[in-house]
Amino acid sequence: MSTQTPDTETESEAEQPSSKPHHERRLAEKRERAETKEAERAAAAQDIKGETVELKVFRFDPEIEGKEEPRFDSFTIPFEKGMTVLDALIYARDQYDSSLTFRHSCRQAVCGSDAFFINGRQQLGCQTQMADLDWPVRVEPLPHQDVVKDLVVEMDHFYDQMEAVDPFFDPDDLPEGELEEQRQSPENRENIKLSTRCIWCGACMSSCNIAAGDNKYLGPAAINKAYRFYMDEREGEQKRQERLEIIEQEHGVWRCQTQFSCTNVCPKDIPLTEHIQELKREAVKQNLKFW
């Protein structure tokens, strides 16, 4: 503040080595600021009372110089009862590093945006309790998907595969009246109930070894989607046939080698392998002819 007299002295002192370029002085100030900030942060971390947990987070940002190389950052998070991995990540972002990037939305395992690779397993951040994990907790982006930044992965391929199986309802005949319902028997509903739970989080696709090696493979989620409509008794005969043709291709159901990885990681407990196997049997039944 140049209007204040005491400041003029310090100002002149600072400007004393004016032979030094202006820019260097600014850099030095910046460094100093960063150091004090760092110290404050360290002090804040030490101030945390009670139990703390160490969170190791995968960091990568191709657009910032010096951050192109992937690395792990550690954050000290105050532990609270009932804390999820997502809560911890949000704390780290809000308190320590606002550039920490990850997708999240509903925080209740419905939106499917926060699937991470937590301690070596694909899990939803919001569904995983910190207390259930081994500490320090290591959070990485989903494997087998390209990392865009930090914990954000490229999901385009996954969505393409989901759409490849025509995930929509297409009955042959519509009921008479405009407000008439299209009824489904309770038994049939039971059959497809679990498959309707999918939240498109991509954990299954990420865990699948075959999907990693074969980019054309539809993947567990897409096949499950196909199962949901194929097994629905209201599905039109024409569409049923078309859908079967999509899933019985070389890169469809037959790529599944029953490793059960997808079934193990699915946050909604969908028996994915069972559904894939059922569709395999359907495909065989359609094509086997004894003559």
Place this chain on the structure above:
Amino acid sequence: MSQSYDRGLIEDFGRWREFTAGMWAWVFHKFTGWVLIGYLFTHIAVLSTSLQGAETFNSTIQGLESLALVRLLEVGLLAVAVFHILNGIRLLFVDLGVGLESQDKSFYASLVLTGVIVVASVPTFVSGAF
């Protein structure tokens, strides 16, 4: 989205510690399958010595069987074959959609059964070699 980072193959076999039962079953099934194919060729090679007469065949077999290493390899071959058979039966049930919830237990069962059968066969295979 200027570029994205691909973490490469390390994601797969670098993470073998995190493999689950179904994954190990798949790895072992592949491995034993390739070993059995490899064995098939040596099997044909040894058997085809009989084309040069009974004498050659007998001496080849006797020569091979007198080697302790071959006896040990035979035990290994039995282990590989038994596991492949048992896991094959397991996969058959998986294909039929039977007992998918206990697929990990059936994998462990086939491992244990393989172990038992192999240990029980050791005296038969190794007797007289050492």
